[in-house]
Amino acid sequence: MNAAATTVRLADYRRPAFLIPEVVLDIDLQSEDEARVAATLSVQRNPDGASSSSLVLDLDEVSVESVAIDGKLLPPERWQADGRYLTVQDVPASFRLDTVSRIHPRQNTKLMGIYTSSTGFFSLCEAEGFRRITPFLDRPDVMARYTVTLHADRERYPVLLANGNCVAQGEEGGARHWARWVDPFPKPSYLFAVVAARLDRSQDSFRTRSGRNVLLQFFVEPGKLDQGVFALESLKHAMKWDEDTYGLEVDLDEYNIVAVGDFNAGAMENKGLNIFNTKLVLARSDISTDWDFNFIDRTVAHEYFHNWTGNRVTCRDWFQLALKEGLTVFREQQYAGDRYSRAVARIQAVRNLRTGQFPEDAGPMAHPVRPSAYQQVSNFYTSTVYQKGAELVRMMHTLVGPAKFRQAMDLYFREHDGQAVTTDALVAAVEEASGEDLSQFRLWYEQSGTARLSVRDQYDETSQTYVLTVTQSCPPTPGQPTKKPMHMPLTVGLLTPDGRELPLRLEGEKTGRGGSAVLSLRQETEVFRFIDVPVPPVPSLGRNFSAPVIIGYPYDDQALQLLLGYDSDAFNRWEAGQRLAMDLLLRGVADRRAGRPVQFPDYLAEAFGRVLADAQKDPAFAAEALTLPAEIIIAERLEEIDPQAVHEVRFAMRRFLAERLHGAFRSAYDLFATPGPYSPDAESSGRRALRNLCLAFLMDLGEAETRSLCVAQLAGATNMTDAMAALAALASCDCPERRPALDGFYAKWKDEPLVVDKWLSTEALSRLPGTVARVRELSRHPAFTLKNPNKVYALVGSFGVNQVNFHAADGSGYALMVELALALDPINPQVASRMVRNLERYKRYEPARRELMRAALQTIAAHPGLSRETGEVVGKALA
Known part of the structure; x- marks a missing residue:
């Protein structure tokens, strides 16, 4: 029988009956x-919590041997431990609870709690x-100061x-030793961490800046110390x-910082003891790409930044996850x-938002940034909690400006340090x-779905007035058929037909706004009148992607080429090129499905050629x-997804550009070689990227x-970035x-697990x-x-985003995903549920694939003993 699903609702939140x-x-x-x-827990009845004569603590695969209150062992009739809870009856208002339990780290394949990896615990x-x-009361609003003593061989x-800080350590009998750590700051239990390893x-x-010297230590598997220099x-x-x-100071x-090869997450911000998946912290030029170095730098920073935004101020409950993330x-x-x-x-x-979060917002697992329920x-x-959650913070930053946002953050830390709060605390600050x-x-925190802005304009030559009319909407999502208008910034600029930036001045304002204006949208439809506009302009809409929305405006190809060439906002220059290509790709998909030849205009190659000719200014x-x-972004624009058609048309456009710009691509390949020793700096990585x-x-x-050129690059690469580009x-x-290159790469790197993961991913893609x-x-x-999440993500996860082969017309890709996910589910249900999500949006696909995907989901749903994690994904997909 499958694990029973229990729905947890935000509306049912109650403060804990006890504090620890x-x-x-x-x-x-x-x-x-x-x-x-x-x-040993110091327990106090919470005056603001529900009254209860019994203390109910969470547990999972823990064997409880004894329970004592204030030093006195309790008889068996006073406490009961089942599979999920320890219940202690008739407890006083304030007391010391002592428990002794047994856990089994080697058998812990879920990799949650304390488990073993190759070098230890x-x-x-x-x-x-x-x-x-x-x-324990394993919930984020129960915050405690921890003292931990570890004993091991x-x-x-x-x-x-x-x-926290190590306060004492020593030797003990039997060739064993111990260490005691004290964390002076209250934290929720999810931030607890221990490591005992070689x-x-x-x-x-x-x-x-206040003059304190802080010891920084980096721990890695034996023999990999040189791979930790960059992270430190x-x-x-x-x-x-x-x-x-x-x-903010440490x-x-x-x-x-500790690196471990077996880890469900990318990294974890445990207070003062960050534990990282090796793939997000170990780096060396011969085994790591520019992307690896960049992502490691950002991930190390992310986990450190959590010290204040997540640790010192944490989330009250898991519905508030976006508060920290x-x-x-x-x-x-x-x-x-x-x-x-x-x-x-x-x-x-x-x-990343468009490839991950936008599809999520349009699927069966769509949920608000602050969900109202979960299983x-x-x-x-x-991606909704992380990436869209970040966009909500960015919108507030845009609406109030950098100076006031900084004041808000100062206020937020001052008022809530040491507290577990909600997303509303940040907005209120x-x-x-x-x-x-x-x-x-x-x-924005309450409504799911990706909002749409429909923008129309009108220019009056006589009054030199330019009018923008903006209408917002948001499509239905599970549990939310209708949406209210939301408050958002829309940053705009205006360009003349020859590419000059126009100063902006709204009707009724005494002074202008310079070259960009932040328009504050609140109503379903808003009208903005710009005055003193001498010529019909081309609007630059949503500069710097000012809101996580889809903007609809009837640009013609000439206007997009103008924005691509002249817009002062770098993001919108890029966006214009993306939209120019997207419009042609969508036309191509329609032609392909209708049996018409797929063709592309010369101006596409000319526009891309101008970018290439100007590349020395900023190769990145x-x-x-x-x-x-x-391909996933193209698919999102279709009413009915045909992944084969999408793949063929996109590949045809790549070949078209390669043919038309062959000489320019070859010249740039030679021109942008990076001289000297490898460095992951922005300039060098930009040259390699181009x-x-x-x-x-x-x-x-x-x-x-070109094949010979590619083989030579692979053989002579002095860094993993160039090697992986050639191999891919x-x-x-x-x-x-092809086959000798892939086999030779594995033979060369088979003893480097992180490089083997790259090889697995390349094969799967x-x-x-x-x-x-x-x-x-x-x-x-x-x-x-299947026991190592990195291997699963590298092979199975990469295959799941392979739009042409995962969606093979015969359903073989779906069948393989079912087979692997069901084998993985009893080992690591968290990772298995993420693999199954590749099937969740089956209703968006053309009929033949839709039925094959639905049958795959039904096979998973009928599997005996399916985990709650995977069961939730499948249940919502099939609903």
Whole structure:
């Protein structure tokens, strides 16, 4: 029988009946198979909570051996432990609760709580993993100060870590040792962490602006210490940036980062003890790409920024997850803009939103940034919470301006430090600091779906008045058939027909607004009148992607080319090129499905050629501007998705551009070689990005000369960025060089797990026929295991986003996903549910694939013993 689903609702939130201000843990890691956890909890009845004579604590796969109150063991009739709760009856108003429990780390394949990896014991507690360590009120609004003592074998596990500062350590009998850690700041249980392992260590220090020296330590698997240098430098950059930008200092005497290969998440912001998946923290030029370095820098910063936006101020309940994640992603994006190209960082953020969050908003799992209900909280670590949540913070930043937003953040920390609060606390702080009424803005947290703006304009030559009429709407989503108008910023500019920027002045205003204006939309339809406009302008709408919406305006091809060439807003220059290509791609898909020949106009090649000719000014931007819209983004614009048609038309456009711009691509490939030693800096990575994009376009033509060039690049690459670009191009080329290149790459790197993951992903993303069979073959390869989330994401996750082969017309891709997901579900249901989500939007596809996907979901739904995590996804998809 499948696991029963229980729906948790925001409306049912009640404050905890008890508070636990102090926690003392003694964790004896006796063996990989068993650990003894003794917990002492200082428990107080919550005067603001519901009255209860019994204390009910959460637990999961924990064996409770004894329970005592104020030092006195309780008889069995006073307490009861079932599979989910420890209930202690007739408790006083204030008392000390002692429990002794047993856990089994080696058998913990869910990787939640304390589990084993190759080098020792590690933990992950967000969202509900602490209950897998000891009975507790495992909810974020129960905040406690923790003292933790760890015991383990000295030789096998020489490193003992927990949250906070190490206050004592020593030796004990039997060749064992111990360490005691004290975290001086109250935190929720999801931020608890321990590590006991054999790890190599590097250390550094950071001097805060107030003059304190903080010890920084980085722990990695033996032999990989050189791969942690970059992350340690990134940590210091992040600490300095947070001081300079928000006035926030690191607050502990030591700050530790640990890398582990078996980890469900990318990283975890545990107070003072950040635990990272190795793929998001280990880096070296020969095994890591420019993307890896950039993402590692940002992820290290993200987890550190959580120290204040998530740890010192945390979320009251899991419905408020965006309070910490959306705000911290926004801060991470600000950091990336300051560290790299601001325009490119913004473009990449929006591309991620459109490929991940927009489809989510249009599917059966659509939910508001602050959900109203969930069955499994692990299913709500979504692009909506993270990426769209960040866009909500960015909109407030845009509406009130940087200075007032900073004042709001100061107020937020001052009023809520050490508290568990709701998203409304952040919005209220922005309101109070700025004087802006954001009551209507709160709808963004309550309503799901991607809003649409329909924009129409009119120019009056006689009065030199230009009128913009903006109408907003939002389509129905599950549980929300109708939506209210939302408050949002729309940043606009106006260009003359020859590309000059016009000064803006709204009717009724005494002074102008310069070249850009932030229009504040509140009503379903708003009208804005600009005066002193000498010529009919071309509007630049939604500059810097000022709101997470889809803007509809009847641009013609000439206007898009003008914006691509002259707009002062770099994001909108990129957007114009994307829209120019998108309009032609959609026409091509329609022609392909109607049996008409697919053709593209010369002006497309001319527009892209101008970008390429101007690429020396900013190669990184040029690489983004020359990248066509992804297949999933094209699919989102169709009423009925035909993935084969989308793939063929997009590939045809790539070949068209490669043919027309062959000489320019070849010249740029030679021109943008990066001289000197490898560096992941923005300028060097931008040159490599453009050069490798040129190679990819040329490889689409399949010419022998280009194939030789690609093979030579792979063989002679001095960095993983160039090697992977060549390998990916060969992986999708039906040529004799392909198989030797892929096999040789694996043979060279088979002992580097992170590089093997890249190889698995490259194989799974190939557009060639036979990829389904190859992924099935690789699922049995010695390099792959369902027990390691990184391997699953690399192979199965990559295959799930392969729009042409996952959606193979015969349904073989769906059948393979069902097979792998069902095998994974009893091992790691969190990861399995994420794989199943590749099937959830079946209703959007053409009839034949729609039925095949629905049958695949029904097969999963009927499987005996299906986890609650996977069951929720399948149930909502089939509803």
